[in-house]
Amino acid sequence: MEVKTRSSEEWSRPADAVDARKKKLLSQTALDYLRRLKNPEVKFRFDIVEVMLRDGAVCEVRHLPNSFALSNPYRYA
Numbered sequence: 001m002e003v004k005t006r007s008s009e010e011w012s013r014p015a016d017a018v019d020a021r022k023k024k025l026l027s028q029t030a031l032d033y034l035r036r037l038k039n040p041e042v043k044f045r046f047d048i049v050e051v052m053l054r055d056g057a058v059c060e061v062r063h064l065p066n067s068f069a070l071s072n073p074y075r076y077a
Contacts, residue, residue: 007053014050015064020071027071034076044076 052060
């Protein structure tokens with residue numbers, strides 16, 4: 001899961017900060033973690049949580065389940 005926080009959506013949504021480079025890093029990290037667990041037969045997904053702030057306080061939280069797939073060229077079978 002990736003959590004992104006913004007105080008404004010004036011320029012873009014917080015989830016837009018999860019670009020191709022970040023997806024690749026998250027994919028590599030997930031696969032490394034699963035290897036350490038000896039590659040269990042599990043389903044997994046990548047979620048993003050957007051946290052919006054107003055005056056320094058949380059005013060909205062959005063959960064975006066299954067936001068992206070495992071980055072190419074990575075596979076997990």
